[in-house]
Amino acid sequence: MSSPGPQVADLTNWFLNAKRSLNSVTYCTRGNEIINTTRNALIDASIMSSRATFLQNGIKDELKLLQNANSLMENQREAARKEFQASLEDLDEANRRLDRILALLRDTEVEPGFSTGEKTEEQPAQRSLYDFVDENGIENLRSQLRGIIDQVQIGNG
Helix, strand or coil: CCCCCCCHHHHHHHHHHHHHHHHHHHHHHHHHHHHHHHHHHHHHHHHHHHHHHHHHHHHHHHHHHHHHHHHHHHHHHHHHHHHHHHHHHHHHHHHHHHHHHHHHHHEEEEEEHHHHCCCCCCCCCCEEHHHHHHHHHHHHHHHHHHHHHHHHHHHHH
16 A cells, blocks of 8 residues: 555655754844854954054154154253263363463562552552453353353253
8 A cells, every 4th residue: 555645654754854954044044143243243343453454553653763762852951961961071171271371460560660650558569460451351251150050950850
């Protein structure tokens, strides 16, 4: 005898297989959505990573430029400090020479024939070359130089 139609067991298997197949379509659709979302997230992450790398490289370049500028400024500051120190030493030497010259002028007496006028209590009979020096001008110059030097040294702290 031949079987007139599918058996109940076969129909049940087909029904279960069809149901599983329909469920798997839902899973496949959800899996496809997850894959697409993941792919888009990876693309976005890749773009963000590229941008971050670009910014990082730019910041590194700027940092190098700033470090070079800082180094140049430090070198210039050190050169200016050395030059200022050399100028101070030159001024000290010039001041010592001025003191020696003024002492020499105090010791150099003017011949009485070159004196003008008569001797008084305020003006001794014997005069020196120093009597012709403007002391206020020398002291003003010294005080101005001291003030400038003090300002520069305070500025360099």
